[in-house]
Amino acid sequence: MQHRVLALAVAACCAVTAMPVRADEAALKSEVEALRADVAALKAEVAQMRAAPAAASTAPVQASPRPGSVATSVSDAGASHAGGGAPNPGTALGDGTTLWGYGQLDYNRPTSRPADTQFDLSRAVIGFNHVFDDSTRIYGELEWEHAIASASDKGESEVEQLYIEHALAPSYGVRAGLMLVPIGLLNEHHEPTQFYGVERNFVEQAIIPTTWREGGIAGYGNTDSGWQWDLGLVTSPNLGKWDPSSGEGRASPLGSIHQELQLAKAHDLSLWGRLNWLGIPGLNVGAAVFAGKIGQDTSKQFEGNVNFPADNARLQLGEAHVRWQTGPWDFSALYTRGTISDTQALNLSFLGQPTPVPESFWGGYAQGAWRALEWNRSSLVPFLRYEEFNTAAAYAERPQGPGTAAQPTQRVWTTGINYYLNPNVVFKIDYQNFHYDDALLNYGNRFDLGIGYQF
Amino acid sequence: MQVRWLLPIGIGAAATVQVAHAVQYMTVAQAQQAAFAHAARFVPIAADIDTTALGAPAGWKPLIWRVQNASETSGWFFEDAVIGKSELITYALALDASGRITALEVLEYRESHGGEVRLAGWRNQFQGKSVADPVALDRDIRNISGATLSCRHLTEGVHRLLQLYAHVLAARR
Structure with a gap:
């Protein structure tokens, strides 16, 4: 078809140029040259026309990362280098104040107890930080759990962090206030986009009571060789709060006695310490301890319990972790173990109650995730996690009686997929298989769906 | 735990070093000098x-x-500059004449969270990369656990500068 057009055009040109009768040879020659040029031009046009449809069909597939014209003009002259480069748009609230947040909605369906299926707005968090000057800032995190908090509802409203940070040098400084305990992989980085699966792992809920925070003063720092350290003097949990009649202490021993700086008993303090090494990109290996007395002199408090026999009880919790992220792979493993001393007499006073204070509790997990698919800013990340934990691995020796046997070790397999719509919005699906069921502690095979975001 | 005596000591120590410290690690001039020791001239481009x-x-x-x-x-x-958390x-990027990264320097980092992007080991991952590379977190750039946002945003920033070089500056050599 295009050949025919070309032929017609050439013929027409020939006819027109052949018209003059009295043409001398030179003129004729130059006209032939002109014709040749015209034909060449036409040929080129035809070639272009042919190429165009083909290009149009391949273009979208290539998803060209290089847009055609980006700059409208570039010049050496305008040395307008007075101001700094413009940042990404943040969520700035004006001078020095930034707002951030995250949230999580969970749907849980126990396979053997479908009647207990529930959908919960687990948490909605608004965080802020304000910069006072180059070296001083405040961080705050406000949280609502389970959607509604009131006297007649089950939700909670809480201040999760609130501390002043003062940098003494670029690489170290001090913090004071209500701070997250630097332990484990999850406690400080608990946003739903940061972990795999709808629910946080059990080990870092039952043994390390994420989100665990204490009030006090702490130092932090890092070195050029990749070490990161933390050292803190903070409030302790309060063993005087232990409720032997409920299952709370069995679900999470420390979770049931941490005080979250809510009129916290502060007679006994604890120390925390952590050392992480991040010297190889993608690797995080470290360990942490939290240790201190937790009796809080309950027997001597004005409104305390004069018969409380565990004023000298001491908590020691240790933890070690490793995480390796390379390419599409993300592997992590963590082990933690805690002990509480001087519980013998206390447990004796709890005789007949279902939940004595454990002498030791521990947990560990290994997890692997693989970013199987990635397109634009989205990705699909299947994962597998195996956990073992025991919230009451041993009780202090005491006369035989009901409730003295240690708990069985729970084992949980979790597999599922995190679908990241973008790095800050995640939809999750998973299935959890439990070694044994316990309706009170919410153990039992289940299917979960979740929504999470972070900004 | 008998730690009462630690409190006054800690507070005292904090007070004695109560000097406001800049968070600038390097000036632009220092970074330029480090990246191009023998350069005759740095010509600002608009x-x-x-x-x-x-x-x-x-x-x-x-x-x-x-x-x-x-x-x-x-x-x-x-x-x-990019937002960390x-x-x-604030950071500086140096490219050689062919558009390959020769240096990535963090000039100023203000937060304590995510400050690990300053680590040389992490920054060195960018060496030799050009617009032909993905320059994407978790692909050819590894993450630092606990500093994900800073790593991601800085990587995105470098990626953007490479695009800028390829589409705007490369043609003007």
């Missing part, structure tokens, strides 16, 4: 950038220098 075409935030305007030795362009130097990270 470029009108079509931010939408680059997928950059509106108003994005990194500082750009053409590095000259005699009359030859021996490389490019950029200063830009919630505050700005």
Whole structure:
């Protein structure tokens, strides 16, 4: 078809140029040259026309990362280098104040107890930080759990962090206030986009009571060789709060006695310490301890319990972790173990109650995730996690009686997929298989769906 | 735990070193000197950038220098800033004449969270990369656990500068 057009055009040109009768040879020659040029031009046009449809069909597939014209003009002259480069748009609230947040909605369906299926707005968090000057800032995190908090509802409203940070040098400084305990992989980085699966792992809920925070003063720092350290003097949990009649202490021993700086008993303090090494990109290996007395002199408090026999009880919790992220792979493993001393007499006073204070509790997990698919800013990340934990691995020796046997070790397999719509919005699906069921502690095979975001 | 005596000591220690410290690790001039020791001249370049075409935030305007030795362009130097977790990270990027990264320096980091992007080991991952590489977190750039946002945003910033180089500056050599 295009050949025919070309032929017609050439013929027409020939006819027109052949018209003059009295043409001398030179003129004729130059006209032939002109014709040749015209034909060449036409040929080129035809070639272009042919190429165009083909290009149009391949273009979208290539998803060209290089847009055609980006700059409208570039010049050496305008040395307008007075101001700094413009940042990404943040969520700035004006001078020095930034707002951030995250949230999580969970749907849980126990396979053997479908009647207990529930959908919960687990948490909605608004965080802020304000910069006072180059070296001083405040961080705050406000949280609502389970959607509604009131006297007649089950939700909670809480201040999760609130501390002043003062940098003494670029690489170290001090913090004071209500701070997250630097332990484990999850406690400080608990946003739903940061972990795999709808629910946080059990080990870092039952043994390390994420989100665990204490009030006090702490130092932090890092070195050029990749070490990161933390050292803190903070409030302790309060063993005087232990409720032997409920299952709370069995679900999470420390979770049931941490005080979250809510009129916290502060007679006994604890120390925390952590050392992480991040010297190889993608690797995080470290360990942490939290240790201190937790009796809080309950027997001597004005409104305390004069018969409380565990004023000298001491908590020691240790933890070690490793995480390796390379390419599409993300592997992590963590082990933690805690002990509480001087519980013998206390447990004796709890005789007949279902939940004595454990002498030791521990947990560990290994997890692997693989970013199987990635397109634009989205990705699909299947994962597998195996956990073992025991919230009451041993009780202090005491006369035989009901409730003295240690708990069985729970084992949980979790597999599922995190679908990241973008790095800050995640939809999750998973299935959890439990070694044994316990309706009170919410153990039992289940299917979960979740929504999470972070900004 | 008998730790009462620690409190006054700690507070005292904090008070005695109560000096406001800048968080600047390097000045632009120092970074330029480090990246191009023998450069004759750093010529500021003003470029009108079509931010939408680059997928950059509106108003994005990194500082750009053409590095000259005699009359030859021996490389490019950029200063830009991205949000870390919630505050700005100011950084500098140096490219050789062919657009390969020769240096990534963090000039200023203000937060304590995510400050690990300063680690040389992490920054060295960018060495030799060009617009032909993905320059994407968790692909050819590894993450630092606990500093994900800073790592991601800084990686995105470098990626954007490479795009800027390829589409705007490369043609002008």
